[in-house]
Amino acid sequence: MVVFSELGAGQSNQVNMYYGDRWRLHRKMTHMGVGLQQVRNYRDFQNDESKVVALDLIHNPEEYVKHFERYATSVVSIIGFGRRVSSFMDPIITEVIAVMQRAAELNVPGKTFPMLMESFPFLANFPNWMAPWKHGLGQKGRGRPFFYALAEEAATSASSQQCYAKKIFDEAPKHKLSKMEISSLSGNLFGAGSDTSSSTLVTFVLACCAFPETMMKAWGELDRVVGPHRSPTFQDEPDLPYVKAFVKEVFRWRSVAIIGGQPHAPIKDDRYKGWFIPRNTWVQGNVWAIHHHEREFPEPDRFNPDRYTKGSAESRPFPGEKGYMTFGWGRRVCSGQGLAEQGTFITIARLLWGFKIEKAVDERGKEVGVDIFDFTNGLNMRPNPFKCRITPRNLEIRATIEREGQQALQDLSQYDGETKYRMSTYYATEKL
Template identity: 75%
Template sequence: MDAAKPIVEGLTLVKLGDAASQYGAGNVLLVLLAVAITALAVDYSYMLYLHYKMPPGPLPLPIVGNTYSLPEHKPWIYFEQLSKQLNSPVITFWIGRNPTVWINDAWSASELLDKKAAIYASRPRMLVFAELTGIGQANLVNMYYGDRWRVHRKLTHLGVGLQQVRKYRGFQNNESQVMAYDTLHQPEKYVTHMERYATSVVSIIGFGRRVGKVDDPLITEVIAVMQRAAELNVPSKSFPMVMETFPWLAKFPKKITPWLKPFGNGGRGTAFFYALADEVKESEAEPCYVRQIFKEAPKYDLRKEEISSLTGNLFGAGSDTSSSTLVTFTLACCAFPETLPRAWEELDRVCGPHRSPTWDDEPNLPYVKAFMKEVLRWRSVAIIGGQPHAPIQDDYWNGYLIPKQTWVQGNTWAIHHNERDFPEPDRFNPCRFLKDDPASRPFPNEKGYMTFGWGRRVCSGQGLAEQGTFISVARFLWAFKIEKAKDEAGHEIPVDIFAYTNGLNMRPEPFKCSITPRSEEIRQTIEREGQQALSELSTFEGETQYRMSTFYKTPDAGVAKHMKPVAASA
């Protein structure tokens, strides 16, 4: 028995130790729980404080804010409706713990983003679009406001500034003539011809090399990438945008997180666009924007990532958006045929059938110019005004606080569908942009629309886009009858003016239409001008050796080579 006593006492001590250990662990858990509850209470108290200080909005819940109520598709319509419900053109909506301000009215947008442009010139943190994609702060699009932003803006204006774009009218007009020529011969492929046109114009500007084939990789691959990138800016409660609400989800290793796998290693497109630029630098192509950038690179100590972004932005801002605008124009012609006869009368009177319109005709084509403006208003491509703004200091609107670095978004859809400014907003009506017409309404800027953004962050390529949209809309109105397609029984196939994609840069879902020349004389003119344009564009013929789909799979594609420091090769 004596020998067994120590064993019993030892067992007793172990049990007591276990109990003490368990008691201590319980205390630790209670302390941690108390700390968590306190932190949550403090955090939520601050959220509620901001909720009552900032513009009106739904009551946020702890941690998740209002994210749960986001619709899966077209959130801009939801914010428009929410603005009406709250009877406030500026509202606050919480994406997780971060308040976002949505501006749903032209006059408020002008007051904040235009008149206070110096305050609202920066960007907020964009985890998904900027950080996970690897773009970071090397790109003007999401760059914080400051000296480096000013350098990139200046360099961008070298390519597409207002003083530059008039120099591009020759080849822009030629490419527009070729687009009409191609559409005449393959009207069922009108979307592809519009994409080729838009991509070719920016390719000539950027690389001195046109895109002559509809299956060129700059069309078939790069536009698809740009459309995908645009989707990464639409607020959502599903992946990947939910990571803006819960940024800690991006901290997990990518090997075990399926929501991060689509991002790969991030920044892969950077090498591709730099390779395109480097290819031109070493070639005998026509003088172009890329060569100007390489010339300026030492002066501004440009890294390769920056050269790549300046080059890639030409496509992001000029190809997908311009072609989408022209597809919207085609949809409007099909859906609102009553708007066409007045345009035809004006064009026939000014131009006749033996030549297509030119920019010199613009002062004599007020209705056609109004038609173009209504295209930009009716279904704006950048439907939520592009990238968000962020104030560089605390600001106030009607007594409400807008804190520094808050995500501030202009809801272009709501702005352009405000019935006070645009009665019957879903009706396509060019007369809105004729000064003396009863349909015309006051607007806070001279253009009458806010398609290209605001303040110091207004789209750098606005002048190029407006110039190209006018000449292309005028030429297609002059050249073609654009109508609803008919089925085998001869019945018109209806079109849906609300069937649009869900990306930041929206475009119509595919639809059928009939495109035929308005007369035999006009058909002959389209043929003659198209062939002449191809002859004049021959100096820009060329083709890149790179394809985005194979660039990262081919060992000799030179990814590592192209991403060495600029100083090593410039």
């Protein structure tokens, strides 16, 4: 890719790297942070952060999107840097997510500058001083990249908290990792994990508003298994088949990465079903088309968890074991899939247990409709802003949310802290 590779981090970032020894090293190091063997260790603080989301929704439900962004960012910040994010006003959220969303908007070849350089690569050869369409891309700075500074700060902190940044710096001399490589390893975790997970939860809210009948079935299951005096836990998962199906349908119905993330490319010429695919040709998986195929998913735009319940007349066999392909394929399947699935399950289970999520009403008390096709336009997508009503299901549940939320804040206090860096000012103040 011209913009995101040749003019960006290039072969220092796993996303852009050609397959080989260095790529395998980066993949291995990413698994040190969010691999399947690691993510079970994160359940306690993931669970506590989702309890804080429920508490926040009681006191300020109108800002539900910001609460989701704080939650997702805080989880990956604890993993990456040993430090939680306590407020949705923290610049580390607003700035990083804004950058991620801007990148997703731009990362559509031919849509606009600078991405027209993907369609017309010769435009990238012009020097920056005479090429305003490059937006400054391709300039090699001499200072420390932003996420390197964050990782270094965490790795050298006197805090006893173990975190991914410390693991990276322990391994860096052995593998001769450059500053850009360290920045990419920590930044990929932080940037991708915050925007995508929060977008999935916003989609969940939209589905509840548009298809309220699906919540009633979930309430019945949760009331039977959990009751009002505690919220769901990971241990409840085997007894909540409909809630698990609900989560699967959220992933399928409106997948965040609608074309499977970054493009792949074959490392040698290939032929497939009569098509000749030359080496290095972009190959993009169309997740939207797969997830909306009438054969596997009749009425694909209807949000229907029963597609995934065993014995249901509406279920269909699907080629993928999980029933969806939200996280991509092959060697480059999303490294954070296990973390995302784990966190999405516990958060959706808790929100279904705790709240009525309904369409907003106007000044005359009439419900305001939602548009299930009104999404952002980019490589990653999320619903455009919409209003809704999020209220506790009953007083007993409200009291439980308050009690558990306050306890969660106490348990999470071990991760309290703040970074001295701000993305908006970092490059202006960093000494070269």
